[in-house]
Amino acid sequence: MRWAIVVGGLCGSSLGCTAAPPPETPKLESVEAGDGAVEDAPMAKVEADPVPVASAREAPADIPEACGEGTGEVCTPPRAFVHKLCESAHPDVALAMFRKGTPWTRAYVRGRMEAWYVADGARSTPRKLRFGEEVIVVASRTGGPTGVRVSGSGSYDVFRWDGTCVSVMEGEIALHPVTTPDVATIPWRRLELNVRAALKEDQQIAWRYQQRRKACKKGRDRCDAANLELSRMVAHFLRQGGEIPTIKRMP
Numbered sequence: 001m002r003w004a005i006v007v008g009g010l011c012g013s014s015l016g017c018t019a020a021p022p023p024e025t026p027k028l029e030s031v032e033a034g035d036g037a038v039e040d041a042p043m044a045k046v047e048a049d050p051v052p053v054a055s056a057r058e059a060p061a062d063i064p065e066a067c068g069e070g071t072g073e074v075c076t077p078p079r080a081f082v083h084k085l086c087e088s089a090h091p092d093v094a095l096a097m098f099r100k101g102t103p104w105t106r107a108y109v110r111g112r113m114e115a116w117y118v119a120d121g122a123r124s125t126p127r128k129l130r131f132g133e134e135v136i137v138v139a140s141r142t143g144g145p146t147g148v149r150v151s152g153s154g155s156y157d158v159f160r161w162d163g164t165c166v167s168v169m170e171g172e173i174a175l176h177p178v179t180t181p182d183v184a185t186i187p188w189r190r191l192e193l194n195v196r197a198a199l200k201e202d203q204q205i206a207w208r209y210q211q212r213r214k215a216c217k218k219g220r221d222r223c224d225a226a227n228l229e230l231s232r233m234v235a236h237f238l239r240q241g242g243e244i245p246t247i248k249r250m251p
Contacts, residue, residue: 062249063096067103074105074137074175082138082157082165084250086117091163091190096247097136098161099238107158107173108181109133115166119157127166132179134235135160160184161235185224186231188212194245199234202242208233 068078076082085093097104109129117124119139135158154170162184188196188209200206208230215226238244 063093063247065103074140075103076105076138076140079139081250085138085159086119086157086165089163089187089190090250091187092192092195092247093250094159094161094163094186095191095195095234095238095244097159098134098235099244100241104136104138105175107135107137107156107175108177108179109135109168110172110174110178113168113172115168115172117157117165118167119165124164124166127160127164127184129160129166129184130182132177132182133160133184134177134181135166135173138165161186161231163187163190181235183228183231183235185228186234188227188230192245192247195247198244199237199242202237205230205233205237 062081064077064081067075068081077085096102109131112131113129114126115129116126137156138159139157141155155167156170156173157165157167158173159165160183163186164184191199200209208226212223212226212230216223
């Protein structure tokens with residue numbers, strides 16, 4: 001029932017979007033090689049969980065620095081940029097947008113939940129969100145077709161630290177932290193080499209990186225836990241004003 005309003009607003013009726021979700025994309029192996037030369041080698045470009053769109057759009061690839069027009073009470077990027085941003089995963093762009101000083105409205109997940117991206121008539125693979133996870137609001141919708149605001153009936157598209165978008169109901173996020181802000185696991189090996197190198201110049205990140213390499217030799221669960229801890233350290237670094245190479249364009 002949580003999607004009746006969101007999908008109804010996007011598709012015309014809730015019945016129009018109740019098709020079963022597409023088969024899950026095969027998961028990438030999270031246990032990574034221990035050899036540093038292999039670990040930091042460039043990876044072949046992988047489009048992680050691409051989201052089909054209703055119609056082709058040409059969108060600017062430049063990462064904006066100011067709120068789009070008509071964003072109202074929240075600061076969201078321009079719509080054309082959001083359409084392109086949410087077509088596939090962009091973890092490097094996520095680091096650029098979440099860093100300290102950017103204008104985008106942050107929000108925080110109120111509880112553990114599954115969500116998927118449903119804008120543009122698409123439906124992505126469900127993703128698990130953590131309690132307190134920090135996200136950026138990239139689209140905001142009012143509750144009714146007349147534009148009249150109905151408390152609790154709105155919905156948002158949000159951008160996560162892992163570079164993916166999901167759609168959520170208004171009551172599922174808060175615009176102020178509900179606990180210590182958490183993050184989605186950042187896919188380290190999908191970050192650009194120069195970004196990884198810059199992050200590892202920080203001693204705490206470098207230590208977490210080494211712990212992650214050791215953990216990933218001992219099984220998936222330990223590797224996943226270590227990846228999350230590394231992601232939390234990267235987020236802390238950027239929230240405190242840590243610098244990474246300038247990322248101005250979306251690939």
